[in-house]
Amino acid sequence: MSGITESQPYYRVDKFVVPGHGREEFLGRVAQTHALLRKQEGFVQDFILEQQSGPGEYNFVTLVEWTSPEVMENARAAVARMHAEAGFDRRELMSRLGIKADIADYKRLEI
Structure with a gap:
């Protein structure tokens, strides 16, 4: 069966190239963000992964499983509020540290 339903899990997968100096x-910022995400309605589980071997360029991957795409929107808003209240600018951090990111939402395929 294809298509997204409210009961179908949905995933946020963020991949990062982070220079050693950053x-x-x-990781401190990721920890803060994931601590907030874990408290949000619809959160299922998360993983923060660091590459240990292989030729891939992305050395960090974060994955968060949500109960539906709709709950992800509320989580995004909560993260935006947290960043605004802290005066944190994600783009500035990424530029200053030379971080490259590939950020996307995914649905599970049943094949």
């Missing part, structure tokens, strides 16, 4: 600051 690792600790980057």
Whole structure:
């Protein structure tokens, strides 16, 4: 069956190339963001992964599973509020540390 239903899990997968000098600051921000995400309605589970081997360029991947695409929108708004209240500018951090990102939402395929 194809298509998205409210009961079908939905995933946010973010991939990052983080230079060594920015690792600790980057991971600190990721930890703050994921602590908030874990408290949001519709959160199922998350993973913060660091590459250990292989030729891929992305050395960090974060994955969050949500109960539906709709709950992701509320989580995005919560993260935006948290960043605004802290005066945090994600684009500035990424530019300053030289971080490259590939950020997308995914649905599970039943094949």
